[in-house]
Amino acid sequence: MSLNAYITEETIEGSDDGPLAGKTVAVKDNISTDGVRTTCGSKMLENYEPPYDATVVERLKDAGATIPGKANMDEFGMGTTTETSYFGATKNPVDEDRVPGGSSGGSAALVAAGDVDYALGSDTGGSIRCPAAFCGVVGIKPTYGLVSRYGLVAYANSLEQIGPIAPTVEGAAELLDVIAGPDENDGTTREEGEDSNYGSAARGDVDGLTIGVPTELVDGADDRVVETFENALDDLRDQGATVEEVSLPSVEYAVAAYYVIAMxxxxxxxxxxxxxxxxxxxxxxxxxxxxxxxxxxxxFGDEVKRRILLGTYALSAGYHDKYYKQAQEARAWVKQDFDDAFADVDVLASPTMPILPPELGESLDDPLKMYLADANTTPVNLANLPAISVPAGEADGLPVGLQLVGPAFGEETIINAAAALE
Known part of the structure; x- marks a missing residue:
């Protein structure tokens, strides 16, 4: 089965010993690997070979992981389908006529197909959680500052985080243990957190947990997605969790604010x-x-040019206050809404993606439709919070992901809750 999930297949050996000894970890192609080309899925960097390893790559090697290659991705991380790559689209191993999600589609496809044990992606507005949902695997977008961004080719610095993709919650959590922690090369990393043990948090004990469901992130989703999501919530109720509706009125503006800031x-x-x-x-x-x-x-490809032009326009002298300043104000409102919600609930739950995986080619002609598909994932990046996508079941034979969002540095809480769905 040729999924076109790699851009470069070149083995990078890790140390002989460590928690990931004997494990293979694919690395998204916007994460620097010393002497192994790092293209960001773009003709612009087709032959670029970094002179150093990203911090997360160093940590993988120290932990004994073998990196079999660099995973395909939307060009510079700009896309929701892994179809904007200069190296061609990646196919979804669940259904090869459909997209794997993006922008970390190659990483998720390789894990879902069983070609690698784990993978690293990066998440600017859902780019780990979207492909995890579409491919039926687990993806974690860590709290901003938990994982070093040193060596990640920047798209939107204030939004993006590197995170793990794995077949199971426990696997994703154990990979997060390896890559998390402070880094002197990244001044935005949190000082404490060296001795994390996220793997042991995957207990699946939700008895007494309060789960909030933001109505705004369920309304408008595909009926088949909502039905699968509701069935997963029933499963959590049966295990002792309390589920209640909450409101995040600001998320109506989150996609618009996100794209202005990101571009x-x-x-x-x-x-x-x-x-x-x-x-x-x-x-x-x-x-x-x-x-x-x-x-x-x-x-540059068309999508990258589009975002550069729109971003330049939003920052220009006559329009800065009209667009960029308002987007930052909306971002603050989104964060406040999340803070208010977490005063009453332990985690928030929503469908990861409001749609099922589209067919290849379906969304390329309609960028706005592609942007709106990020409605449930972008608010988390604006608020710099942790989130996990875990398989909730299937609809018409296609995977549906359930997203759990926690308060800042509440990774253990969402990992525990996600494990209850496995």
């Missing part, structure tokens, strides 16, 4: 790819502006 940060971060400092060269024929334009028009 604005992308327009700044991707300015370095001009064919001189980094990336595909446009050659030089006497005019630097033309050389830069040629390098970027040839090196």
């Amino acid at each position: 604005s940060e992308a327009s700044s971060n991707l300015a370095r790819f001009d064919g001189v400092r980094y990336g595909h060269s446009g050659g030089y024929e006497g005019n630097w502006n033309e050389s830069f334009a040629k390098a970027r028009s040839e090196g």
Whole structure:
């Protein structure tokens, strides 16, 4: 079965001993690997070989993991289907006519197909949880600052986190134990947390747990998804959990705020790819502006160009207050809504994705439809909270994911609750 899930297949050996000895871990291709090309799924970086390992890669190697290759992804992490990759779309192993989700689609597909034990992805607005849901595996988006971003090629710094994808909750938690912790190379990591033990948190004991269901994240979802989600909630009730409705009124604006912020940060971060400092060269024929334009028009795909242009527009002098400033205010409102909700409940639950996995090619012609599919995942990144997607069951033979969101650094709580669904 050729899923087109790798961009580069090259084995990186880890140490002989450690908690991941004998395990294979695929690494998303926007995470730097010393001497092994790291393309971000883009022609712009088609031949780029980093001179150093990302911190998470160092930790994998120290833990004894073998990295068999770099996983396919939406170009620079921009997409929900892993169809914007310069190296072609990845197929969903559950149904090869459908997308695996994105942008970490290659990572999730490899885990779901059993080609690797675990994988690393990155999550800017749902890019771990979406493919985990669509491929029927487990994905964790950690709290911002729990896992080092050193060596992650930046898309939107204030939103993204590296996290694990695995067949089981316990497996994902054990991989999180390996990669979590402070890093002197990343000033946004939390100082404490060296001695985490997330693996032991996967107990599945939800007796007495209060689960809040934000009505805004269920309304409008596909009926088949909602039915599967409700059945999973019944399972949690049967195990002793209390389920109650809560409201997050701000999430109505979360997708809009997320895309303004993410695209604005992308327009700044991707300015370095001009064919001189980094990336595909446009050659030089006497005019630097033309050389830069040629390098970027040839090196970037349509979705990346769209986001750079929109981000540049949102940051421009006449529109900064109208768009970017308002988006940041909406972000603060989203965070406040989550804080208010966690005053009354232990975790929040929703369908991970409001739709079933689309067929390949279905969403490429309608970017807005693709953006709106992120409605349930983007609020978590805006609030910098932890979330896990765990398989909730199937609808029409396709996987449905259930998302559990916790308070900041509440990974143990959501891991425990997710294990109850396995």
